Amino acid sequence: MTETRGTIGWMGSCYGVDFQAGKPVVVRAERTRGHVDCFPVSVNDPAFVEGMRSGKALAAGSLTAGESFAYWLEAPFPAFQKALKVFPTLLDVQLPFPLEECVYSFIGGGRDDEGSKAGTTQAIAVAARIVDVQKKIESFLASGIDPVSLDQEGLALWTQSLAEVPAGKGAESSLRAVVYLGIERSTLVIGRGGKFVSAHGMGRGNTAQIDRLLKTQLAGGQGGGGAAVQWMWAGPGAADATLLKKLEESLQSRWPGPSTVHDEPETFLARAVATRALLPGPLRCNLRSGTLLHPVIAGRAEREVAGTALTYLVAGLLLCGVNLTWDLMVKHRESVLDKEAGSLADKLAGYHVAGAKGSIRLKIVNDALNPRKEKMKPFMRSFEPSLAETIGAMTDLARKNDLNYETLSISRDKINVSGTAGNWKKCEPLKDFLKQKGYTVKLERKESLADEKVAFSIATAGEGSKNE
């Protein structure tokens, strides 16, 4: 079953009210860590009276099963949103009065509910005539209470009964009948396992009607009872042991099963409406809607819409802000880098290198530096390895590898050497040595001479041929 939030879920506490013979039975409900504690309150309690008068405290009530109804509908669409479009029409044909005269809502039954066929969506239509809701509000107002929420009694009794006495293990498909015994009236709620089936208003303790309704709803109207029913009792009448015994005896003969009286049955309905108003859960509804919507709920809804819009507005602002910051950061970083490169280029060139960037700026700086660099090279050469060392190493190589140099020309950037080698491979160590020194080497070897020596010449590939 789909869970929805309570009508006044943002509140930490509220009052639950149940009218019994025109007199309000009130509980104060306080939410702590996901559960609600209820305390009976006198209708003359100063805090309650002041809370109601000032509007600082909120109250939740309900429409009886006689003033409203909850009815299962099934639409031939698998999607709830699509089914929602046809539910009003399906509901309209079931009503003896125009749908326009009603307040209504549809509570999703979920996909995995028992009895829902593939490709269909089930929902509970909760509705009441506007005139009945208005009358209910007036009766509340006459007692000095302006209810923010008017629940559907049948659903409230059902969910509260399940919350206080959950369906036991193995009882997922067993029948449960919740009977609210009021002072002047009764309500019967029928369900199977955890699933609500129907709710009916009736006269006080009318066992014949209960029997008939059970037969109609659970046995499809065929024959007598016989099915085991878990009987749950609530309401002020449930505290009347004589009445309860009489009813149990009458019903148990046809519908046998365990019978349980809910704790504090007098405040059961008040607890139910207060709990449902504060806590999220299944089958939540508020029939004080549409034109009759309480200003507190309307204001809250408006604030929520405005709050959501504000959240999107802030998100939009943040998005714009992040992008602008990013843009500024990129421009700043780019400007810092460019400024640094520009000032370094100016410093190196000795003048302001205006209007040039990248490779052009580098060329300008290089051209400006080169004359001075050329003039300063002799200072640097004193600290570089001597060419004499290279000549010495080449001479050693010649001795070890049977090489005879005829001419050797060496400078910092270029080496040319020609001569003869003992054989084809003897030149390789010299070639490797020069490569190691960082020169790009070109080796040429000629066919053997008469003395079987191989003439060779090695030239590095021109000025600046050093790889380093």
Next chain:
Amino acid sequence: MNKNNTARLLWLAAAVLLLIGLVMTVKNLRQSAGISARFSKTIAELKTLRNMQEEMARYEAAKQVMEKLSDKHPVPLNGILQEALPGSKSDDIRDSRKDAVEGWWIRQKEISLNDVPVGKAMEFVQKAESQKMPWCLVKCVIRAAPSVGGTGQVVLLMEAVEKAQ
């Protein structure tokens, strides 16, 4: 202005801002590759400029070492030549001098030695290069004598810096 209008205005502003934000995000994402390339290019340029600066700093440091020497004139090469190759005589000595930087000259001497042991010629070079105000071998051409191994004609181009008087 009633509450409905306020909410409508908020939604409108939110929608506009979100749209602008999304457009800016898309624009920035599209530009990011170009920005990255521009950054890389500028960083590479900066790196090259810093390398140039470091190279110039090394040159300046080398010059500073020379500046600190008390005698800023290279020793005459003839004396060193006689020490390394007694009795030998350079067939050809060319002396040239050109301006360097800040009152310094670059002196170059080309020495041509005929029929000398190459090893001895290199000894001469090493001695010249180990002076306090050193000479440096800039270029060397050796032509081996066909008759005697290890000897030949050696042409040396030596270079030194010298402070002008």
